[in-house]
Amino acid sequence: MRARVIVVSVVVAVLALVHSAGAQTPSSFAPAGWDAEFTLHELPDRNPDPRVLEIDLTARVADVDIAPKLRVTAWTYDGRLPGPLIRAKVGDRLIVHFTNQLPEPSTVHWHGVRVPIEMDGVPGISQPAVKPGETFTYDFVLRDAGLYWYHPHHMSAAQVGFGLYGALLVDDPDDSVGVADQLTMVLSDISFDRKGALEAADSGGAAGDVFGREGEHVLVNGRKAPVLRVRSGAPQRWRIVNTARSRYFLLDLQGQKFTVIGTDGGLQERPTTSEVLLITPGERVDVIVAPTGTPGSELPIYSMLYNRGYGSVEYRSIETVLTLAFSQDPTMATPPMPQVSRVITPPSAAGARRVDLTLGLPPMDARGRSEFQVNGVAYPKAKPYLAGLGETQLWVINNDTKWDHPFHLHGYFFMPVDEKGEPIRPMAWKDTINIPMNTIARVLVAFDERPGTWMFHCHILDHAEIGLMGTVHVGPSPPAEHSHSH
Ligand code: C2O
Ligand code: CU
Numbered sequence: 001m002r003a004r005v006i007v008v009s010v011v012v013a014v015l016a017l018v019h020s021a022g023a024q025t026p027s028s029f030a031p032a033g034w035d036a037e038f039t040l041h042e043l044p045d046r047n048p049d050p051r052v053l054e055i056d057l058t059a060r061v062a063d064v065d066i067a068p069k070l071r072v073t074a075w076t077y078d079g080r081l082p083g084p085l086i087r088a089k090v091g092d093r094l095i096v097h098f099t100n101q102l103p104e105p106s107t108v109h110w111h112g113v114r115v116p117i118e119m120d121g122v123p124g125i126s127q128p129a130v131k132p133g134e135t136f137t138y139d140f141v142l143r144d145a146g147l148y149w150y151h152p153h154h155m156s157a158a159q160v161g162f163g164l165y166g167a168l169l170v171d172d173p174d175d176s177v178g179v180a181d182q183l184t185m186v187l188s189d190i191s192f193d194r195k196g197a198l199e200a201a202d203s204g205g206a207a208g209d210v211f212g213r214e215g216e217h218v219l220v221n222g223r224k225a226p227v228l229r230v231r232s233g234a235p236q237r238w239r240i241v242n243t244a245r246s247r248y249f250l251l252d253l254q255g256q257k258f259t260v261i262g263t264d265g266g267l268q269e270r271p272t273t274s275e276v277l278l279i280t281p282g283e284r285v286d287v288i289v290a291p292t293g294t295p296g297s298e299l300p301i302y303s304m305l306y307n308r309g310y311g312s313v314e315y316r317s318i319e320t321v322l323t324l325a326f327s328q329d330p331t332m333a334t335p336p337m338p339q340v341s342r343v344i345t346p347p348s349a350a351g352a353r354r355v356d357l358t359l360g361l362p363p364m365d366a367r368g369r370s371e372f373q374v375n376g377v378a379y380p381k382a383k384p385y386l387a388g389l390g391e392t393q394l395w396v397i398n399n400d401t402k403w404d405h406p407f408h409l410h411g412y413f414f415m416p417v418d419e420k421g422e423p424i425r426p427m428a429w430k431d432t433i434n435i436p437m438n439t440i441a442r443v444l445v446a447f448d449e450r451p452g453t454w455m456f457h458c459h460i461l462d463h464a465e466i467g468l469m470g471t472v473h474v475g476p477s478p479p480a481e482h483s484h485s486h
Contacts, residue, residue, distance in 0.1 A: 029234030074163035083166025117452025145172035158201030189215030212246030262286030265429025282459035309403035349421030378467030
C-alpha cells in the first residue's frame with residue numbers, strides 16, 4: 001500500500017517532448033490576477049529545516065468579510081475563513097502549535113492524514129480537549145500526497161458550522177500533471193440570524209439534526225460567489241474539498257467536462273470525465289478543467305439539487321458557487337489533457353475479515369427525537385470494533401435509512417470494491433465515501449502498524465452528533481472472535 005508509483009503515460013511524455021523541447025514546467029495561461037478572490041492565507045514557517053513545516057495556529061472568534069459589505073463574526077483559525085492553507089511536501093514533518101482562544105474547548109483533527117493516534121485530535125480518545133487558553137502541539141509526518149483538511153473534533157457540528165476548517169495540501173513534486181494554473185477551493189456554508197450573529201448550532205431542533213443543517217451562505221474560500229478569471233480553453237487544476245457541516249455540492253459545468261484525476265488519498269488509477277461533480281462533506285476531488293466561452297463573457301458554476309433525503313430538493317434552489325469570467329484573449333486550443341495515472345496496488349480481498357455495519361434510524365420517540373444507529377446502537381453507547389495490526393478487513397456498510405451518509409474513517413484509507421471484492425475502477429484511495437440511501441457500500445481497509453482507537457462516522461456532522469459514529473480498535477493481534485461481525 002505504501003509502494004505508490006506515479007507514472008505519466010509514456011505516449012504523452014513523448015508528445016510533450018516533441019511539442020516543447022525540454023520544457024519541464026508547463027506554461028501558465030491564466031490572466032493576471034486570475035485567482036485574486038480565491039487567495040488562501042499561508043502561515044510563516046518557523047523552522048529553517050526545509051523538510052519541517054512548523055507553524056502557530058490559533059482558534060479565535062474574528063470578523064471576516066464573506067462578500068463586499070458583508071462582514072460577519074465567525075469562529076476562525078488565525079482570524080481567517082477558511083483557516084490558513086497549510087502547504088507542504090510529501091514526507092515533510094508538520095508541527096502545529098495550536099492555541100485555543102475560543103470560548104469553548106476544541107481540538108484539531110487532520111482529516112484523511114495517516115497520523116499516529118496521539119495526533120488524531122479526538123477528545124476523550126486520542127487526547128484531552130484543549131481548553132480555552134490552552135495549547136497543544138501536533139507533530140507528525142505527511143506520508144501521502146493529496147489534499148487533506150483540518151477541523152475540530154469537539155462539538156464538531158457546531159464548531160465546523162461556525163467556520164473552523166482549513167485545507168492541508170501535500171504536494172508531490174514528482175506528480176507533475178502538466179497544468180501550471182492550480183487552485184485550492186474550500187467549499188463551505190454558514191448561517192447568521194437577523195442580527196448578524198452566528199445561527200445557533202441547534203437551530204431547527206430534532207428536524208435539523210436528522211436533516212443536517214445547511215448554511216444559508218455558500219462559500220468558496222470564504223467568499224460568496226467569487227469570480228475566477230480564466231482564458232477560454234486554458235487548462236486549470238482545481239483541488240476541491242467540501243468542508244461544509246452537512247451540505248452536498250453537485251457542481252455543474254453546464255455541458256463542459258471535469259477531468260477527475262484524483263480524490264481523497266491523492267491521484268487515482270487513471271482519469272475519468274464527467275459533466276457534474278458530486279462532492280459530499282469531507283470528500284476531496286482533484287480535477288482538470290478547460291472551460292471555453294466567448295471572450296469577455298461569464299459562466300456561472302452552479303451547485304445543482306441532489307437528493308440526499310427528504311428536504312434536500314423540496315422547495316430548494318440551485319446555488320451559484322462561483323463565476324468564471326473569460327478574459328478578452330481569444331479562445332486557445334486546449335493542449336491535450338495530461339494522462340495522469342498511478343499504479344495502485346489494492347489490498348487483497350482474499351482472507352479479508354468481513355465486518356457488517358448497518359446504519360439505521362429508528363422511529364422518533366414521544367419527544368420527536370431520534371438517534372442514528374450502527375448495528376442497532378447509537379454512539380457513544382457502542383463498543384469498539386476490533387482489528388489486528390496489519391489485518392485487512394472488508395467493511396460491508398448497509399445504509400438502511402432514507403438519507404445518504406458520507407461515511408468517514410479516521411487514520412486509514414480504504415478502497416471501494418464490488419460484490420465480489422474486486423476494486424471499483426479506476427482504483428482510488430478514499431477516506432470518505434457517500435453511501436446513498438438504501439444502498440450498500442463495500443470497502444477494503446488494510447490496517448497498518450499504527451495501533452489506536454480510530455473513529456468512523458457520518459460526515460454530515462449533525463448525524464454524527466446524534467449517534468452515527470463508532471470506533472475501531474486496532475491492536476497488536478488479530479482478535480479470534482468479532483462480536484460484531486456476522
Ligand atoms: Cu473530518 Cu471525524 O472527521
Ligand atoms: Cu449521515
